[in-house]
Amino acid sequence: MTLRLCNTLTRRKEEFTPLDPKNVRMYVCGPTVYDFAHIGNARPVIVFDVLYRLLRHLYGPEHVKYVRNITDVDDKINARALRDYPDLPLNEAIRKVTEKTANQFQADAKALGCLEPNFEPRATEFIAEMIAMISTLITKGHAYQAGGEVLFNVASMADYGKLSNRKLEDQQAGARVAVEAHKKNPGDFVLWKLSSAEEPGWDSPWGRGRPGWHIECSAMSKQYLGEVFDIHGGGLDLIFPHHENELAQSRCVHGTDVMANVWMHNGFLQVEGQKMSKSLGNFVTIDDVLRDWPGEVVRFNMLRTHYGQPIDWTLQGLQESRKTLLSFQRWYNTDIDPTYGHEQSQHFIETLSDDLNTPAAIAVLHKLSGAISELGQKDDFEQHRLITHFSNAVRLLGFDNLDKFHHRGMGNQISVYNTKIDGLLTARLAARAAKDWKESDRIRDELAAMGVSIKDNKDGTTSWEVKR
Ligand code: AMP
Numbered sequence: 001m002t003l004r005l006c007n008t009l010t011r012r013k014e015e016f017t018p019l020d021p022k023n024v025r026m027y028v029c030g031p032t033v034y035d036f037a038h039i040g041n042a043r044p045v046i047v048f049d050v051l052y053r054l055l056r057h058l059y060g061p062e063h064v065k066y067v068r069n070i071t072d073v074d075d076k077i078n079a080r081a082l083r084d085y086p087d088l089p090l091n092e093a094i095r096k097v098t099e100k101t102a103n104q105f106q107a108d109a110k111a112l113g114c115l116e117p118n119f120e121p122r123a124t125e126f127i128a129e130m131i132a133m134i135s136t137l138i139t140k141g142h143a144y145q146a147g148g149e150v151l152f153n154v155a156s157m158a159d160y161g162k163l164s165n166r167k168l169e170d171q172q173a174g175a176r177v178a179v180e181a182h183k184k185n186p187g188d189f190v191l192w193k194l195s196s197a198e199e200p201g202w203d204s205p206w207g208r209g210r211p212g213w214h215i216e217c218s219a220m221s222k223q224y225l226g227e228v229f230d231i232h233g234g235g236l237d238l239i240f241p242h243h244e245n246e247l248a249q250s251r252c253v254h255g256t257d258v259m260a261n262v263w264m265h266n267g268f269l270q271v272e273g274q275k276m277s278k279s280l281g282n283f284v285t286i287d288d289v290l291r292d293w294p295g296e297v298v299r300f301n302m303l304r305t306h307y308g309q310p311i312d313w314t315l316q317g318l319q320e321s322r323k324t325l326l327s328f329q330r331w332y333n334t335d336i337d338p339t340y341g342h343e344q345s346q347h348f349i350e351t352l353s354d355d356l357n358t359p360a361a362i363a364v365l366h367k368l369s370g371a372i373s374e375l376g377q378k379d380d381f382e383q384h385r386l387i388t389h390f391s392n393a394v395r396l397l398g399f400d401n402l403d404k405f406h407h408r409g410m411g412n413q414i415s416v417y418n419t420k421i422d423g424l425l426t427a428r429l430a431a432r433a434a435k436d437w438k439e440s441d442r443i444r445d446e447l448a449a450m451g452v453s454i455k456d457n458k459d460g461t462t463s464w465e466v467k468r
């Protein structure tokens with residue numbers, strides 16, 4: 001079986017050959033724990049969980065090591081701690097924020113059907129390792145101290161910018177931000193910065209301070225996976241600067257040609273064509289979505305699109321996903337032996353192994369479920385064989401408890417759309433007041449297309465519900 005993966009580093013789909021098939025190693029950048037994760041943040045968690053499951057299937061569970069870090073030192077965390085716990089000492093307040101958020105993140109990931117990674121290290125546990133790396137970078141001439149910071153000198157690395165395909169000269173010529181006076185090059189980035197007395201900090205050779213964001217992942221990946229490992233993943237927005245800088249640091253410290261052989265990036269989850277993000281304010285938390293929808297539906301909806309493509313997160317998509325899962329549930333059998341029938345699952349696994357093509361793999365499931373129902377009672381033995389194959393495949397995608405999913409979390413199913421629906425209803429009321437019946441009907445149709453039906457009440461208000 002050949003696994004092929006799209007590699008951001010080479011911009012090609014390549015056959016995956018692990019450095020050591022008895023120790024296949026993957027690192028995925030995890031959350032910065034200052035606030036609940038939104039449903040866009042769930043995408044890399046789910047996508048790389050599917051890859052983890054596939055790797056475990058191909059190489060054996062004991063031969064795969066998956067690390068996903070938790071960033072628990074960041075200025076956003078400090079700000080949140082000051083806001084939420086103004087009466088506590090800062091260290092204690094920070095711990096409260098990070099504990100609460102990390103626990104919520106882990107609960108969210110579990111509800112979405114994700115296996116726990118083998119290691120979930122926290123940045124604050126590896127400060128000494130980061131300090132050691134920064135010292136090496138200074139000794140080797142890749143970093144310098146200036147303006148209360150230690151900075152990485154991007155010009156010291158011949159092929160800096162390879163992952164994100166940026167040339168140093170372009171960055172200089174096109175730099176719109178004024179070069180901060182203490183930097184040798186506008187692209188130089190922080191490895192360590194000094195903390196004020198009120199800010200959290202650790203003692204270091206350069207004074208009491210805290211690490212930059214990128215160095216955390218360099219230290220933690222080295223600790224668990226070594227100087228060079230197989231796969232490094234995250235969302236598209238991490239290619240630059242985070243991953244570019246991570247790999248620059250790691251390669252310069254260790255004197256290696258690569259940090260990871262394969263770099264994989266998932267596309268964005270979007271709302272009406274825009275990336276879901278905290279800064280745009282167009283987000284719903286995973287927790288909110290899970291109040292309204294079972295985790296399986298959310299997971300399935302995510303997997304219907306190839307990980308490299310953008311996904312538009314819609315109510316209609318969630319409804320379709322639920323319908324499909326209900327139809328799959330009919331044939332999902334929990335009693336089967338998970339080791340039996342794998343040879344018949346070849347086609348499914350081959351499909352998934354083509355750069356984690358989950359939509360094509362789901363199409364295989366549709367075909368199979370069609371074949372099972374067509375067989376009916378005609379051939380018990382053949383039907384059982386197909387059901388085994390089908391159930392194994394469903395489980396490999398991470399739906400371990402599909403038999404029970406319909407009992408879970410069916411709320412009003414609208415959280416993504418509250419604001420949009422309210423806006424449309426207001427616009428429709430205005431259209432009706434202006435006797436613009438055409439516009440009013442158009443809005444009714446638009447809502448219907450979203451799965452929302454409306455009813456005009458006698459008192460002039462409009463009520464609405466989601467059609468099931
Ligand atoms: P952050 O907490 O912003 O560092 O994001 C954590 C992970 O979620 C990173 O891998 C990001 O690339 C990813 N991510 C953030 N927003 C989105 C989005 N809208 N769609 C897909 N992935 C995202």
Ligand code: ZN
Pocket residue numbers: 028029030217242246
């Ligand atoms: Zn990282």
